[in-house]
Amino acid sequence: xxxxxxxxxxxxxxxxxxxxxxxxxxxxxxxxxxxxxxxxxxxxxxxxxxxxxxxxxxxxxxxxxxxxxxxxxxxxxxxxxxxxxxxxxxxxxxxxxxxxxxxxxxxxxxxxxxxxxxxxxxxxxxxxxxxxxxxxxxxxxxxxxxxxxxxxxxxxxxxxxxxxxxxxxxxxxxxxxxxxxxxxxxxxxxxxxxxxxxxxxxxxxxxxxxxxxxxxxxxxxxxxxxxxxxxxxxxxxxxxxxxxxxxxxxxxxxxxxxxxxxxxxxxxxxxxxxxxxxxxxxxxxxxxxxxxxxxxxxxxxxxxxxxxxxxxxxxxxxxxxxxxxxxxxxx
Amino acid sequence: xxxxxxxxxxxxxxxxxxxxxxxxxxxxxxxxxxxxxxxxxxxxxxxxxxxxxxxxxxxxxxxxxxxxxxxxxxxxxxxxxxxxxxxxxxxxxxxxxxxxxxxxxxxxxxxxxxxxxxxxxxxxxxxxxxxxxxxxxxxxxxxxxxxxxxxxxxxxxxxxxxxxxxxxxxxxxxxxxxxxxxxxxxxxxxxxxxxxxxxxxxxxxxxxxxxxxxxxxxxxxxxxxxxxxxxxxxxxxxxxxxxxxxxxxxxxxxxxxxxxxxxxxxxxxxxxxxxxxxxxxxxxxxxxxx
Numbered sequence: 001x002x003x004x005x006x007x008x009x010x011x012x013x014x015x016x017x018x019x020x021x022x023x024x025x026x027x028x029x030x031x032x033x034x035x036x037x038x039x040x041x042x043x044x045x046x047x048x049x050x051x052x053x054x055x056x057x058x059x060x061x062x063x064x065x066x067x068x069x070x071x072x073x074x075x076x077x078x079x080x081x082x083x084x085x086x087x088x089x090x091x092x093x094x095x096x097x098x099x100x101x102x103x104x105x106x107x108x109x110x111x112x113x114x115x116x117x118x119x120x121x122x123x124x125x126x127x128x129x130x131x132x133x134x135x136x137x138x139x140x141x142x143x144x145x146x147x148x149x150x151x152x153x154x155x156x157x158x159x160x161x162x163x164x165x166x167x168x169x170x171x172x173x174x175x176x177x178x179x180x181x182x183x184x185x186x187x188x189x190x191x192x193x194x195x196x197x198x199x200x201x202x203x204x205x206x207x208x209x210x211x212x213x214x215x216x217x218x219x220x221x222x223x224x225x226x227x228x229x230x231x232x233x234x235x236x237x238x239x240x241x242x243x244x245x246x247x248x249x250x251x252x253x254x255x256x257x258x259x260x261x262x263x264x265x266x267x268x269x270x271x272x273x274x275x276x277x278x279x280x281x282x283x284x285x286x287x288x289x290x291x292x293x294x295x296x297x298x299x300x301x302x303x304x305x306x307x308x309x310x311x312x313x314x315x316x317x318x319x320x321x322x323x324x325x326x327x328x329x330x331x
Numbered sequence: 332x333x334x335x336x337x338x339x340x341x342x343x344x345x346x347x348x349x350x351x352x353x354x355x356x357x358x359x360x361x362x363x364x365x366x367x368x369x370x371x372x373x374x375x376x377x378x379x380x381x382x383x384x385x386x387x388x389x390x391x392x393x394x395x396x397x398x399x400x401x402x403x404x405x406x407x408x409x410x411x412x413x414x415x416x417x418x419x420x421x422x423x424x425x426x427x428x429x430x431x432x433x434x435x436x437x438x439x440x441x442x443x444x445x446x447x448x449x450x451x452x453x454x455x456x457x458x459x460x461x462x463x464x465x466x467x468x469x470x471x472x473x474x475x476x477x478x479x480x481x482x483x484x485x486x487x488x489x490x491x492x493x494x495x496x497x498x499x500x501x502x503x504x505x506x507x508x509x510x511x512x513x514x515x516x517x518x519x520x521x522x523x524x525x526x527x528x529x530x531x532x533x534x535x536x537x538x539x540x541x542x543x544x545x546x547x548x549x550x551x552x553x554x555x556x557x558x559x560x561x562x563x564x565x566x567x568x569x570x571x572x573x574x575x576x577x578x579x580x581x582x583x584x585x586x587x588x589x590x591x592x593x594x595x596x597x598x599x600x601x602x603x604x605x606x607x608x609x610x611x612x613x614x615x616x617x618x619x620x621x
Contacts, residue, residue, distance in 0.1 A: 055428070102608075104608055105613075116557055119557045120601040124597070241553075245428070248425070248432070249432070256425075284437075288434065288440065291433030296418055299422070
């Protein structure tokens with residue numbers, strides 16, 4: 001059926017055309033949603049594909065943002081080519097240390113240990129004077145992408161910024177699809193589904209999981225870097241576990257077993273928050289109840305609603321091609 | 332540091348550890364018996380403190396506030412178990428994490444509607460409000476000593492119930508081998524409900540006890556949740572004795588860390604946790620593979 005490639009192509013055309021038809025506020029809003037989508041996809045590499053329920057990904061996200069804030073020289077823009085790799089490396093290093101300790105444990109211990117270490121980073125930025133303590137710090141100018149003094153892209157323009165995010169997003173979808181379908185991805189899924197059997201087949205479980213965890217943390221760093229650049233501000237809340245849990249909700253909404261599902265989850269949740277914030281003061285109450293409802297009624301995410309909308313699916317062609325492909329490898 | 336100051340700090344450490352134990356024992360009991368990880372545990376600690384403030388403001392009596400606060404938390408626990416938590420048995424940890432996160436959002440907003448987001452303080456009972464003069468310029472609040480005594484009594488009660496009564500036997504058997512206990516005719520529906528309610532009540536009790544020496548503020552549950560997790564990771568999950576060991580370790584590390592290494596004190600307990608993870612990944616008193 002042509003629907004397998006039709007949906008992604010239509011979505012891509014919409015994504016490219018959208019910023020030209022909506023007001024600037026919404027261009028920035030969608031950029032923000034896509035950044036959260038990158039974070040959710042990163043987290044899902046650990047949670048959905050690796051079976052590691054991490055509650056410290058906000059710490060990797062926020063850490064990269066703080067690196068940009070610390071490396072930005074006063075009111076001048078920082079160099080993107082210099083600061084992005086440093087920020088991502090910092091997140092990856094944090095993920096390596098936390099992952100190496102946390103992966104000595106399983107299941108519920110892993111959740112608690114990641115939560116605790118994530119909060120350690122939160123308190124590090126909250127309690128000490130690094131970058132303004134609990135007040136946070138400003139990133140006064142968007143980083144610039146220039147080679148030998150010649151500016152390639154002007155990130156200060158919301159439109160350019162949006163397309164840079166979109167490019168990173170598409171690259172990430174390609175990368176994650178490749179990773180999940182590679183022998184490494186299969187080994188990671190095997191370790192998730194049956195650790196004992198995967199171990200007895202000779203897979204180095206600890207190293208495979210740690211690699212996935214570090215990759216996932218590094219990608220979370222990319223999201224955090226651009227989030228800090230967009231908001232022009234970093235605060236300790238960026239590293240807090242409430243954000244980690246919120247991103248987990250996005251992952252659950254989108255569905256755990258796909259590459260692009262968490263992106264859809266992020267768009268759904270951020271859109272929902274925007275609507276709720278505009279309509280009620282008690283939006284957190286409603287959001288909490290919705291989260292509880294989704295957990296209890298739709299354990300496989302909102303994609304369960306899909307067959308009700310378009311009629312029962314013949315096979316797994318209810319999501320973009322990448323999803324169907326990853327599903328096939330997991331069944 | 333002279334002996335008196337050392338003694339004062341030691342008392343502070345023990346008092347802090349004992350309150351931590353109250354809260355963390357509830358968390359570890361709920362996980363041990365129900366197999367459910369409850370992120371909303373800290374929210375009930377916060378709720379307990381707000382209830383104490385609210386009831387004490389109305390009645391003017393701290394003890395009524397304590398009794399009523401614990402009773403309310405217990406009933407809320409019974410209700411939550413029968414409506415939400417029991418649907419989580421056998422679900423994966425992710426579902427448990429997210430449902431309890433949803434509960435946190437709901438409880439936080441409820442607190443905002445009912446009590447606002449102001450910071451409050453609670454007066455201790457009048458006869459515990461004084462201080463003991465230790466030296467010319469050093470005194471120790473009686474209420475802090477009372478916390479130590481009170482928490483010790485509660486801890487002793489918990490241990491007595493778990494090691495000496497039939498209910499405790501069921502709880503221990505359930506933590507050890509759930510299926511076998513069920514086959515022997517124990518109805519876990521009822522056990523689960525009461526264990527969850529007791530766990531919630533313990534969290535609230537911790538919040539009520541701490542209210543007179545700390546302030547009552549919206550974010551207080553978060554910090555306590557993290558600390559309880561660290562306690563449980565240190566002690567070994569499901570083990571009440573482990574929670575006691577972990578809580579005292581944290582109390583000592585945090586209190587003396589602030590005295591000797593003030594600049595790095597906030598990350599010392601995490602260094603301690605990392606060390607225990609390297610040494611015994613299942614906790615100091617943990618045996619089970621989790």
